Amino acid sequence: MRLTTKGRFAVTAMIDLGMRQQRGPVTLAGISERQKISLSYLEQLFGRLRRHGIVDSVRGPGGGYTMARPMVEISVADIIRAVDEPIDATQCGGLGNCHDGHECMTHELWINLNEHIYRYLEGVDLASLVETQLSKQAEAGSRKDERRVLGTAELKAVVNG
Amino acid sequence: MRLTTKGRFAVTAMIDLGMRQQRGPVTLAGISERQKISLSYLEQLFGRLRRHGIVDSVRGPGGGYTMARPMVEISVADIIRAVDEPIDATQCGGLGNCHDGHECMTHELWINLNEHIYRYLEGVDLASLVETQLSKQAEAGSRKDERRVLGTAELKAVVNG
């Protein structure tokens, strides 16, 4: 498991999509403008998301992207897996052609760590992220001058759902 | 927070170090050979680890590296932070010069996720990783001929949890 800006962009874009898809397909051009992510880059990312069955596309005018399944069933891990592609982090190519116990060490260790991080990200679903974001936005709208910043404790609560 | 092979190499090397430092300073040449990581690359990594006060170096013959503090007090997060360096993942440079609610979205979201992953990795200390590894090694030593190799399906299962 790799964690880079690519995955971050993808998650951000997916949240944007989640916030608007009720009004029909969402265009990449819109996401691009709102989130300040280059259109061509978004196209690449959504190509992958589509091929992984996470989003559906509608072509032609009035088209765009929608979620392929309920947002509760889409985890951050799904998204990152889709855009960040395979990677084997072990010398031995993941197929155990290690020669002594030591070489295998790296192997197992990272498989374990991977599993842990995945497990965590698997537990964070898009629905809750979108909900958080929507409520935050609504709140900000109701009192514009008093711009709000979350404290650390609050942040934790938010992320944990 | 970024998660790449660089951090993985660093953690692997640190575990190797942890498994041997009781017999005095451990040389990078040894780690290099055992873990199959290029010596020069290790030098770079340990330069950073040293500057971050995670390891101490002893120069001259019989020299090498040792932990700068008890392994229980060294977390995976510490190691990754040391080698993977700065990064701000937000458009607005992390200083909140965002102009509207949307731009800030990315910002907060990723700060939250970062914090979480860090918190998790902060909870994994080197001592336990080393211990696991040592016991696993001992176990392998007791039954040498029955070398076990995972099949692809098994691997998949392991990785996916």
Add this chain to the structure above:
DNA sequence: ACAATAGTTGACTAAATTAATAGGGTTTAG
């Protein structure tokens, strides 16, 4: 004390991978 040796340190370079951009092609509603 002196040379040889084992080891770290840091600067620089090259290769490989990733991220991002650009520019065309394809489908479809109106």
Add this chain to the structure above:
DNA sequence: CTAAACCCTATTAATTTAGTCAACTATTGT
């Protein structure tokens, strides 16, 4: 038929990873 959208592929730019080389430092054997 045309404009709005997705869809692909190639190219460029940036970052990471890896490797090289030449000091510098401390120990040890003589």
